[in-house]
Amino acid sequence: MESNVISPVPVRAPGRPLDASRQPPAVASTWQAMLGSPPLAAAVASELQTVSKLHKFSAAATVFSHEDIARELFILVRGEAALGRALPAHPFQTERSVRGPAWLDASSAWLGQKHLQDAVAQSDCQVLSIPRSALQTLLVRHPDLAPRIFSSQAGQVQTLVEVIHDLMHKDAEGRFAAWLLHRCGSEAEGAAELQVTLQERKRDIAAQLAITPETLSRLLRQLKRKGLIDVMGYTVKVLDMPALRALALD
Amino acid sequence: MESNVISPVPVRAPGRPLDASRQPPAVASTWQAMLGSPPLAAAVASELQTVSKLHKFSAAATVFSHEDIARELFILVRGEAALGRALPAHPFQTERSVRGPAWLDASSAWLGQKHLQDAVAQSDCQVLSIPRSALQTLLVRHPDLAPRIFSSQAGQVQTLVEVIHDLMHKDAEGRFAAWLLHRCGSEAEGAAELQVTLQERKRDIAAQLAITPETLSRLLRQLKRKGLIDVMGYTVKVLDMPALRALALD
DNA sequence: CGAACCCTTGATACGCTTCAACAAGAGTGG
DNA sequence: CCACTCTTGTTGAAGCGTATCAAGGGTTCG
Secondary structure (H helix, E strand, C coil): CCCCCCCCCCCCCCCCCCEHHHCCCCHHHHHHHHHCCCCCCHHHHHHHHHHCEEEEECCCCEEECCCCECCEEEEEEECEEEEEECCCCCCCEEEEEEECCEEEECCHHHHCCECCCEEEECCEEEEEEEEHHHHHHHHHHCHHHHHHHHHHHHHHHHHHHHHHHHHHHCCHHHHHHHHHHHHHHHHHCCCCCEEEECCCCHHHHHHHCCCCHHHHHHHHHHHHHCCCEEEECCEEEECCHHHHHHHHCC | CCCCCCCCCCCCCCCCCCEHHHCCCCHHHHHHHHHCCCCCCHHHHHHHHHHCEEEEECCCCEEECCCCECCEEEEEEECEEEEEECCCCCCCEEEEEEECCEEEECCHHHHCCECCCEEEECCEEEEEEEEHHHHHHHHHHCHHHHHHHHHHHHHHHHHHHHHHHHHHHCCHHHHHHHHHHHHHHHHHCCCCCEEEECCCCHHHHHHHCCCCHHHHHHHHHHHHHCCCEEEECCEEEECCHHHHHHHHCC
């Protein structure tokens, strides 16, 4: 009731501002991002490129469903997507949201089972799909690719374990603090003050944190009152980085 | 206050009843269990066996710490172990508990970073460790092993995603119902009535479910009052399987 | 303009934790 | 053998954290 004059600029309408599908695909650099630091050999890179198909999805489109049997691995090249489960009744329950380049589902295809989650595009986005069988035959010619895929999968496991840890041991405030710091990224080290603009609807942030939008709203107000952050609509300014870090760890 | 005459038979003292380290190691069958259904070629099996070292841990011993840099993959052959994080203050916080044969940590070693959790033996147990580098060179000779490791890691991802789903969307009752059904295993299909004996301390079960021991105790009493289960100390008899299943899904 | 969203705020309710007390073995040492 | 301690599980009372329900304001779109 105080700052509503300045703040609520819902920069984002149902149709999203950023149109990711317009930008160049850059399939090769995506694979490079997935498979880590040592640059890929040119031959491998081009072979990966030939087996992978590029798809475009507009906001709110379903990339894959947990009903589908997973025969392909999916990579989000660019844009945002939500992983979660769509139950018959409810609209969609986001469990994790992802910004490209990142894996959407690298595991289900190896098990020959259904996808374990649904994937829904949150913005317009580009997706790469790779048949498991094709990747497997490619792997025979390039066995040095295997450890890199292991590392990639291992990174996913690490992320998931961290999510579980947070859900088990941190309260909503701690989870949000951790989320905000993660969002600040590497810049969090430097200055004690830092400005971030939220790139997703607040209710999607809330869903990731496993809280309701109402609670997130109250949380923001509370942290503002404590002087840890300043909130103006979709821009959040971190004022007290150390205090935020203290909240974030357990 | 009613059934305490019959029930509280803490079959388990601080020193655990089952002495897993006495039984034969069976390294080969453990690898088979890790790598899935098509039987391993004899040559591969023996090579796996030569690169893996067998360790024995007695109850409450630390298998690895999150301070250690992971250079080896760890497999729990037999016995029970807890994965979690040991903070300086608290004793130990179990996040997930595992019964052999199963992976303890298959991912950290690929990233060349520290383990992301601590592992503590809950019973006497046997553990297999495999240097990442050795596995990697072995993989050059046997490239057909790679997809099997992928599947194995994929299974882990699936488990973790399921845990996250439960933590986000189910309440304590639902999580316990799911846990109990999972514990019943494949026998849950058949009879509507089934008896299970808990093989871990109730407080460890509570930790896995991210609730307090008190809540678990109340939960058991409540389900008993509703006629879904019958509890006598460490033996739980499932009386109404369909109702339990209904509780377990969302 | 109304309709459909989104975020916010308040009042209330519920689930689970915390704290404290107690009962029942198991191990120890006299 | 008994007394003592340690650990575990159970139960109750009180309190915190978060969800739910309801209402209102702002913005965009048709």
